[in-house]
Amino acid sequence: MRHGLGYDRHLPGCSALVVILHKCARRSAKPCPESVLTVPCDMLVFGGTGDLALHKLLPALYHLHRDGRLAAQTRILALARQPLSRADYQSLAERRCRAQVARADFDTATWQSFAERLDYFAMDVSQSADFGRLAKRLDSHERVQVYYLATAPDLFEDIAAHLATAGLAGPLSRIVLEKPIGHSLDSAKAINAAIGAVFDESRVFRIDHYLGKETVQNLMALRFANALFEPIWRAGHIDHVQISVCETLGVENRGAYYDRSGAMRDMLQNHLLQLLCLVAMEAPVRFDAEAVRDEKLKVLQALKPIHGLDVQDTTVRGQYVAGKIGGQEVPAYYFEKNVDNDSDTETFVALHAEIDNWRWAGVPFYLRTGKRLAKKSSEIVIQFKPVPHRLFNGGEANCLLIRLQPEERISLQLMAKAPGKGMRLEPVELDLNLAQAFQQKRRWDAYERLLLDVIEGDSTLFMRRDEVEAAWSWIDPILRGWHEYYQSPRPYPAGSSGPEQAHGLLERHGRAWHE
Numbered sequence: 001m002r003h004g005l006g007y008d009r010h011l012p013g014c015s016a017l018v019v020i021l022h023k024c025a026r027r028s029a030k031p032c033p034e035s036v037l038t039v040p041c042d043m044l045v046f047g048g049t050g051d052l053a054l055h056k057l058l059p060a061l062y063h064l065h066r067d068g069r070l071a072a073q074t075r076i077l078a079l080a081r082q083p084l085s086r087a088d089y090q091s092l093a094e095r096r097c098r099a100q101v102a103r104a105d106f107d108t109a110t111w112q113s114f115a116e117r118l119d120y121f122a123m124d125v126s127q128s129a130d131f132g133r134l135a136k137r138l139d140s141h142e143r144v145q146v147y148y149l150a151t152a153p154d155l156f157e158d159i160a161a162h163l164a165t166a167g168l169a170g171p172l173s174r175i176v177l178e179k180p181i182g183h184s185l186d187s188a189k190a191i192n193a194a195i196g197a198v199f200d201e202s203r204v205f206r207i208d209h210y211l212g213k214e215t216v217q218n219l220m221a222l223r224f225a226n227a228l229f230e231p232i233w234r235a236g237h238i239d240h241v242q243i244s245v246c247e248t249l250g251v252e253n254r255g256a257y258y259d260r261s262g263a264m265r266d267m268l269q270n271h272l273l274q275l276l277c278l279v280a281m282e283a284p285v286r287f288d289a290e291a292v293r294d295e296k297l298k299v300l301q302a303l304k305p306i307h308g309l310d311v312q313d314t315t316v317r318g319q320y321v322a323g324k325i326g327g328q329e330v331p332a333y334y335f336e337k338n339v340d341n342d343s344d345t346e347t348f349v350a351l352h353a354e355i356d357n358w359r360w361a362g363v364p365f366y367l368r369t370g371k372r373l374a375k376k377s378s379e380i381v382i383q384f385k386p387v388p389h390r391l392f393n394g395g396e397a398n399c400l401l402i403r404l405q406p407e408e409r410i411s412l413q414l415m416a417k418a419p420g421k422g423m424r425l426e427p428v429e430l431d432l433n434l435a436q437a438f439q440q441k442r443r444w445d446a447y448e449r450l451l452l453d454v455i456e457g458d459s460t461l462f463m464r465r466d467e468v469e470a471a472w473s474w475i476d477p478i479l480r481g482w483h484e485y486y487q488s489p490r491p492y493p494a495g496s497s498g499p500e501q502a503h504g505l506l507e508r509h510g511r512a513w514h515e
Ligand code: NAP
Pocket: 046, 047, 048, 049, 050, 051, 052, 053, 055, 056, 079, 080, 081, 082, 123, 124, 125, 126, 150, 151, 152, 153, 155, 178, 179, 180, 257
């Protein structure tokens, strides 16, 4: 906290943040012992040779192993079609983990002990017979079996059905589904029904790795473990909310997938709406899976529909054209690998959402996400209303910034008097530096936390079936509106802050994106 105790006598609000810091400091002096899982499990990673598995899941499992959090008998089995031996797969995984894990955290002895858990099984998930072979390979069904589907969603239904036929969907088994769950309400319902026919809902983990981020969970702590914000967390005090997830990357190797999906389906339908839910939800009666998800669902159901011609006033689609990022020339989206030359897929979307309920009526929620933007950043901005009566010249309204990327931090912008003669006001930031307060050596990756939750069977941070379907129910009419009132994507140069029209979305209400 940069401007700590010095301000709390003058500025209401500071004192409570100071209390937060004191609590952090107390906790950091006596760290809470974290549990080591004793449940032995088989972690089966379908799509084990894919980018998600090698880039995210295996490094997360390596870290959990290194930190001693996996039970001794836990085994990891990667599955894909490529005919690889166990040794081939281990060396592929080692190469990718070495590149991904910080140098200080990677050592050969730890890798070798991790690799003993690691095996590979070649199979085609569209072939029922291959699941028979798999069942024989898994000698014990007395262990927790986690089926992590790191594959395209069009394989989910086959995998669930074949697992059932092969007798692999017993009561100790769990299934993890990666986003996107479908590409529309109907396809999401079909996937959910197929999975639900085999696994009851308590054993289905729909992962959204944003919910595994420390700062996102801290948003809940900030709101529900502190009395300070609750009275002002509502329409009377909040002017508007912004949620931005900006990437500098393009589509990389995912052109074929992305061109069928676009920013709305790939990002907004899941990550941004989940963040919106956490900002807007009521306090759950308990911090458990059903109570938390009941409250998130109510937010999704209260989203004011955007359909038909509404899309023209409340949404902006964009697509990047050639430009420069970090001094490097990058091509237009339609020249990316595996993308149609006349593609009209959006690589950027911004929209103005409203939540029709008692707490939020009339408060705009501005959401935006895009690729090839000037800066990588993911943040939530809670913009409070200005003071009702101005005593001083100048000054800005308070704003709470919850940043998920590039660094995780929470800061509250307050107005303070600048030193010297006269009441010259300047914004100062009360910075909640969580990494420092907890003296953390290493930030956990979201996948580490979520994988442990799956093994423990805790689905609080995973999306329930009705949540996913409610999100699609709101998104589908926007997609239809784009189609019916043909809204072609507005071009924006790579390395810019998106199409001009996205700025216009706020400017017409006298507001601007937080940059
Ligand atoms: P990917 O690199 O294309 O990997 C797909 C994997 O599925 C490969 O291991 C592939 O191996 C396997 N596969 C495909 N068809 C198969 C079949 N019939 N039988 C068995 N295995 C099969 O894709 P990805 O980037 O890892 O993404 C996977 C899913 O996760 C996608 O839906 C994506 O949208 C989602 N996702 C990815 C990320 C990420 O960071 N990459 C993040 C969030 C969500 P073989 O070809 O050898 O069979």
